[in-house]
Amino acid sequence: MLKTYSEQTLVRDLVNDFPKTADVFKSVRIDFCCGGATPIAEAAATGGVDLGVLMANLTEVIEKSSNGEDDMKVWIDSDSNTIIDHVISEYHNPLREEFLNLSPYVTKVSRVHGGHRPELLKVYELYYELKKEMLEHVAKEEETVFPLIKQLDDNTVEDRDGALNYIKELEAEHDHAGAILKQLRDITSDFIPPADACGTYRLVYKRLEMLEAQTFMHVHLENNILFPRYF
Structure with a gap:
C-alpha cells in the first residue's frame, strides 16, 4: 500500500x-x-x-x-485464478445480461425520438459498436487469454511471448472500449437527458452510465492489477 x-x-x-x-x-x-x-x-x-x-x-x-x-486491496493480494473467477462472475456474466436487456430500449428510443434528437442516432450506433466489441472481447478472454494466464502461472505455457501479445491485444481493446464510452458520455452531455425526456429515454441514459462505471472497474482490475503481473 x-x-x-x-x-x-x-x-x-x-x-x-x-x-x-x-x-x-x-x-x-x-x-x-x-x-x-x-x-x-x-x-x-x-x-x-x-x-x-x-x-x-x-x-x-x-x-x-x-x-x-x-x-x-483484496484483489491486489489475491491470486490470478481468484481474480479471473471474480471478473467472469461479477463483470462478464452481468455484462452479457445487461446488453441483452438494454438493447431493446436503446433501439426503441432511437427509433421513436431520433428524428428530433439526432444525438440518439449516434448513441444507437456507438452502443451497438460497444456491444459487439465487448461481447467478442469477453469471449476471447474466457476462451483464450484467461487459460493462457493460468498456464503462465503454472509455467506450462508453450509460447510465453505469444501469450503476452494476447494480453497486449486485450489492453488495446480496452482502450477502444474506453474511447467509445467517452464518445457516449460526450454525445449525451454526461448522460443527462433533456427535461422533456420520457421514462425509457431516461432509463437508457442511466443504464449507459452504469454500464460505463462497471466497464471502468472491470478494465481497471485487469489492466492495473491482473495483467501487469506478467510483464
Missing part, C-alpha cells in the same frame, strides 16, 4: 490503494483505467481540472476510507 501520495502519484496506483478515489476521478472525467498510468497532476492538467481542488477531494475520500482497507 502507498505510504504517501502526491500530485505525482499515478492515478491507477491511487485507485489501487484507495478504490473510492475512482469516484472522484470519474466525477471530473479523469480516466483511471486505460489512462491510469498518468501522474495525477498531468491528468488534471490535460483535463482542465483544478489540481488543488482535486487533491483536496481525493484526500477527503481517502481519510474516510479507513486508510484504504477496502475491496481493491
Whole structure:
C-alpha cells in the first residue's frame, strides 16, 4: 500500500490503494483505467481540472476510507485464478445480461425520438459498436487469454511471448472500449437527458452510465492489477 501520495502519484496506483478515489476521478472525467498510468497532476492538467481542488477531494475520500482497507486491496493480494473467477462472475456474466436487456430500449428510443434528437442516432450506433466489441472481447478472454494466464502461472505455457501479445491485444481493446464510452458520455452531455425526456429515454441514459462505471472497474482490475503481473 502507498505510504504517501502526491500530485505525482499515478492515478491507477491511487485507485489501487484507495478504490473510492475512482469516484472522484470519474466525477471530473479523469480516466483511471486505460489512462491510469498518468501522474495525477498531468491528468488534471490535460483535463482542465483544478489540481488543488482535486487533491483536496481525493484526500477527503481517502481519510474516510479507513486508510484504504477496502475491496481493491483484496484483489491486489489475491491470486490470478481468484481474480479471473471474480471478473467472469461479477463483470462478464452481468455484462452479457445487461446488453441483452438494454438493447431493446436503446433501439426503441432511437427509433421513436431520433428524428428530433439526432444525438440518439449516434448513441444507437456507438452502443451497438460497444456491444459487439465487448461481447467478442469477453469471449476471447474466457476462451483464450484467461487459460493462457493460468498456464503462465503454472509455467506450462508453450509460447510465453505469444501469450503476452494476447494480453497486449486485450489492453488495446480496452482502450477502444474506453474511447467509445467517452464518445457516449460526450454525445449525451454526461448522460443527462433533456427535461422533456420520457421514462425509457431516461432509463437508457442511466443504464449507459452504469454500464460505463462497471466497464471502468472491470478494465481497471485487469489492466492495473491482473495483467501487469506478467510483464
